[in-house]
Amino acid sequence: MAPAKPKAAAVAEAARGAGAKSARRKAGALQGPFEIAGRRVRRGERLQFELPMAQLYTQTPLDLTVEVIHGRWQGATLLVSAGIHGDELNGIEVIRRLRTLAALERLHGTLVLVPVVNLFGFLNRSRYLPDRRDLNRSFPGSEIGSLASRMANVFFGSVVKRCTHVIDLHTGAVHRDNLPQIRAALDQPGVGKMARAFSIPVIVNSGLLDNSLRSEAGREGIPVITYEAGEALRLDEKCVVAGVRGVVNVMRGLDMLPARRTRTARSEPYVANSTRWIRAPTDGLFRPLVRLGAHVRVGDVLGTVSAPFSSDDDVIPAPFEGIVIGINRLPPVNEGEALFHLARFGEVSAVEEEIVSHESVLEADPLYAIESIEDSP
Numbered sequence: 001m002a003p004a005k006p007k008a009a010a011v012a013e014a015a016r017g018a019g020a021k022s023a024r025r026k027a028g029a030l031q032g033p034f035e036i037a038g039r040r041v042r043r044g045e046r047l048q049f050e051l052p053m054a055q056l057y058t059q060t061p062l063d064l065t066v067e068v069i070h071g072r073w074q075g076a077t078l079l080v081s082a083g084i085h086g087d088e089l090n091g092i093e094v095i096r097r098l099r100t101l102a103a104l105e106r107l108h109g110t111l112v113l114v115p116v117v118n119l120f121g122f123l124n125r126s127r128y129l130p131d132r133r134d135l136n137r138s139f140p141g142s143e144i145g146s147l148a149s150r151m152a153n154v155f156f157g158s159v160v161k162r163c164t165h166v167i168d169l170h171t172g173a174v175h176r177d178n179l180p181q182i183r184a185a186l187d188q189p190g191v192g193k194m195a196r197a198f199s200i201p202v203i204v205n206s207g208l209l210d211n212s213l214r215s216e217a218g219r220e221g222i223p224v225i226t227y228e229a230g231e232a233l234r235l236d237e238k239c240v241v242a243g244v245r246g247v248v249n250v251m252r253g254l255d256m257l258p259a260r261r262t263r264t265a266r267s268e269p270y271v272a273n274s275t276r277w278i279r280a281p282t283d284g285l286f287r288p289l290v291r292l293g294a295h296v297r298v299g300d301v302l303g304t305v306s307a308p309f310s311s312d313d314d315v316i317p318a319p320f321e322g323i324v325i326g327i328n329r330l331p332p333v334n335e336g337e338a339l340f341h342l343a344r345f346g347e348v349s350a351v352e353e354e355i356v357s358h359e360s361v362l363e364a365d366p367l368y369a370i371e372s373i374e375d376s377p
């Protein structure tokens with residue numbers, strides 16, 4: 001008969017056994033193949049394929065490139081899409097960096113990546129499709145509609161509906177610069193959890209526009225959040241790094257990736273329930289005097305507008321206390337043009353502090369490698 005083990009050792013051994021069991025449980029069940037648009041991807045495999053989308057009038061076919069990374073274990077199916085507005089580039093770069101992360105070796109569930117949804121816009125460096133239609137107002141689309149409607153139909157029917165969650169990546173429109181922010185309808189099922197998991201300081205609780213991806217996927221029970229960061233036709237390193245980190249954070253929140261081993265800085269998000277555009281008081285050249293992310297109080301001067309022969313500057317005062325979440329970057333303006341996007345928060349000082357600390361976290365991130373971008377004009 002083996003000698004009885006000392007009690008403490010027996011307890012430790014039992015704990016190790018339980019630990020191993022719970023680790024096995026955490027690893028989860030293996031998953032079967034993933035089927036999408038007539039293709040089949042086996043677990044642990046990655047597949048890139050082309051989905052016929054439209055045809056140019058040169059008779060050249062235009063295909064949508066989709067990449068599926070199918071993890072070994074069961075989990076959510078997350079679509080990360082960008083370029084629905086063809087001139088919005090930061091999201092394309094977010095996806096390019098995301099797809100090479102080593103952490104994807106441990107993926108649970110499935111990651112579906114579509115870096116350029118609006119191929120026409122990307123080619124033409126334009127938000128729109130050739131007939132000036134906005135793809136993000138054309139969902140769910142139709143087989144016999146306009147080009148926008150047909151493209152929306154293929155993307156929505158073959159890709160979006162195969163997914164359980166969506167992160168759609170955007171920037172401001174042309175000449176409009178956005179502080180990195182999440183736009184989400186927080187009253188929709190599953191949306192609040194994703195928005196908070198992204199872990200950036202500003203969430204704008206915004207309603208749903210008809211026929212947008214957010215509203216139509218929401219109707220199908222698929223939660224969608226939109227990441228808005230930077231300016232159309234520009235790459236912005238901080239916006240890109242914040243985007244990659246945010247998508248990874250959401251994947252952790254959905255148990256698609258293991259939780260962090262060490263406690264690292266996470267941003268506490270604050271929700272703005274209302275925002276307002278502040279408009280040009282007159283015609284002339286616009287000069288902003290505050291930065292994106294600035295905390296402004298009632299009456300603070302946000303910027304000026306001056307006509308070429310005017311000896312005075314028309315100042316633009318802040319009509320309420322808030323955070324600047326968007327700025328116009330094109331100086332010639334007409335009276336009434338949108339210049340500053342101002343968001344209201346309950347605790348504005350706390351949001352300001354969070355924005356400052358989030359910026360320093362981004363600069364310290366190993367992904368933030370291209371320092372020269374900061375120094376270039």
Ligand SMILES: [Zn+2]
Binds near residue numbers: 088170172
């Ligand atoms: Zn957009």
